Amino acid sequence: MDVFVKAAEFMDIPVRRADDEPLQELFKLVKSELNLDGKNARQEQTKFWKQHPAIVKAELLIQAHLLRKADTFSSNLQQDYKHVLQFTPRLLEGLIKMATVPRTAKGHGWLRPAIGIVELSQCIIQAVPLSARKAGSGSSDGVASLLQLPHFSDAVIAKIAKKVRTLQNLLDMTLQERAELLSDVAGLSAAEVQDVEKVLELMPRATIEVTCETEGEEGIQEGDIVTVQAWVTVRRANGLIAALPHAPYYPFPKGENFWFLLADANSNDVWFSESINVMDEAAAITTASTITEAKMEASGANMEEIAAAVKDAVAKVKRGCRLILGKIQAPQAGNYSLDSHLMCDAWIGCNTKTNLKLKVLKRSRAGSRGGNVAGGVQDENDVEDEDEDDIEEDEEGDQSEYSESEDEDEDKDEDEDDEADKQNNNSNRKGFANGSARRKGRK
Numbered sequence: 001m002d003v004f005v006k007a008a009e010f011m012d013i014p015v016r017r018a019d020d021e022p023l024q025e026l027f028k029l030v031k032s033e034l035n036l037d038g039k040n041a042r043q044e045q046t047k048f049w050k051q052h053p054a055i056v057k058a059e060l061l062i063q064a065h066l067l068r069k070a071d072t073f074s075s076n077l078q079q080d081y082k083h084v085l086q087f088t089p090r091l092l093e094g095l096i097k098m099a100t101v102p103r104t105a106k107g108h109g110w111l112r113p114a115i116g117i118v119e120l121s122q123c124i125i126q127a128v129p130l131s132a133r134k135a136g137s138g139s140s141d142g143v144a145s146l147l148q149l150p151h152f153s154d155a156v157i158a159k160i161a162k163k164v165r166t167l168q169n170l171l172d173m174t175l176q177e178r179a180e181l182l183s184d185v186a187g188l189s190a191a192e193v194q195d196v197e198k199v200l201e202l203m204p205r206a207t208i209e210v211t212c213e214t215e216g217e218e219g220i221q222e223g224d225i226v227t228v229q230a231w232v233t234v235r236r237a238n239g240l241i242a243a244l245p246h247a248p249y250y251p252f253p254k255g256e257n258f259w260f261l262l263a264d265a266n267s268n269d270v271w272f273s274e275s276i277n278v279m280d281e282a283a284a285i286t287t288a289s290t291i292t293e294a295k296m297e298a299s300g301a302n303m304e305e306i307a308a309a310v311k312d313a314v315a316k317v318k319r320g321c322r323l324i325l326g327k328i329q330a331p332q333a334g335n336y337s338l339d340s341h342l343m344c345d346a347w348i349g350c351n352t353k354t355n356l357k358l359k360v361l362k363r364s365r366a367g368s369r370g371g372n373v374a375g376g377v378q379d380e381n382d383v384e385d386e387d388e389d390d391i392e393e394d395e396e397g398d399q400s401e402y403s404e405s406e407d408e409d410e411d412k413d414e415d416e417d418d419e420a421d422k423q424n425n426n427s428n429r430k431g432f433a434n435g436s437a438r439r440k441g442r443k
């Protein structure tokens with residue numbers, strides 16, 4: 001939030017003397033959401049008001065929106081409020097790209113900031129306060145995922161807390177069980193219960209199948225250019241594939257956008273990221289057809305096999321699947337435990353996370369690999385054995401991945417060997433070396 005409200009686009013918000021009193025009232029309303037230090041409340045408030053007036057106004061308007069208090073705005077503040085929210089999806093998408101852009105020597109982005117930005121987007125679209133994510137409920141989303149449902153409030157959640165503490169608890173119930181709970185315990189009318197059911201049927205359920213491989217070989221080796229491929233499948237209980245989210249408090253049309261992040265949580269690194277639009281089926285068909293055709297041609301398939309594979313890919317897209325393809329460079333040899341995150345920017349509690357075990361072998365001396373480790377060839381004695389423990393700490397990776405050879409003569413000998421290897425193998429190389437790690441997952 002602190003970064004988001006400082007967007008240059010918000011500096012265009014007019015600053016009026018007539019807004020001083022309404023903004024003071026908004027401050028009192030949202031004060032508990034501003035994360036001000038209670039021990040130094042006066043100093044923190046003074047610091048807050050000393051910011052640029054446009055920044056102050058933008059944050060107060062957004063926080064009031066999250067508390068669903070926009071109906072209390074004056075006509076002037078209503079105009080400013082809509083200006084802020086109109087820019088929000090584009091600005092948040094830009095922030096995610098900033099967080100995930102390769103910035104380290106390894107070519108990785110940041111995981112936790114990226115997740116935080118998507119979660120902020122979810123809360124803004126659904127008008128749910130960020131503090132609701134912290135409320136203890138046995139879920140990482142707190143009670144926020146329940147507050148996005150129609151007719152749900154803190155009072156309703158408190159009534160059903162003995163049986164339902166998370167959105168998944170509610171989804172696991174039968175239709176009859178939910179109806180009885182919401183009518184008999186929560187006190188909702190039959191029409192209100194039906195409203196809840198319609199939104200539950202609209203929520204996306206996503207699965208993801210990820211593979212990592214380097215084309216042409218049996219095992220991934222350090223320095224390889226690895227192909228990341230993911231099939232994302234979106235399903236809804238109402239049978240729709242693409243749909244606009246239920247977001248009655250967001251004043252503009254907003255489609256669903258999914259973010260795929262392949263990341264190492266231990267080191268806070270994003271290895272690969274991609275945005276997925278499930279609304280545009282035509283573009284998805286083109287993408288899947290192109291990727292599938294190129295992959296089959298590279299494997300030496302004949303025209304009949306290529307046509308069959310493309311037909312299958314198109315059928316998968318029409319069933320709600322979307323194909324992602326990207327490239328990463330394999331790190332130092334070792335065993336890696338990565339997470340595949342699939343996050344929707346418009347719904348709370350509809351994220352999917354699966355684990356992917358990736359085994360990277362020591363670089364061979366055959367010269368058939370796609371590149372050197374971090375720009376230099378390492379001595380075999382400096383590389384961990386492939387059977388060693390998983391690489392858990394990024395500090396260890398930093399120490400070993402960028403180690404340099406200590407003997408210049410050894411470097412010279414290795415360079416000569418590599419040059420000879422390349423000459424012997426150039427005629428056989430179509431691409432980079434290959435291996436695979438596969439994992440399916442369901443939320």
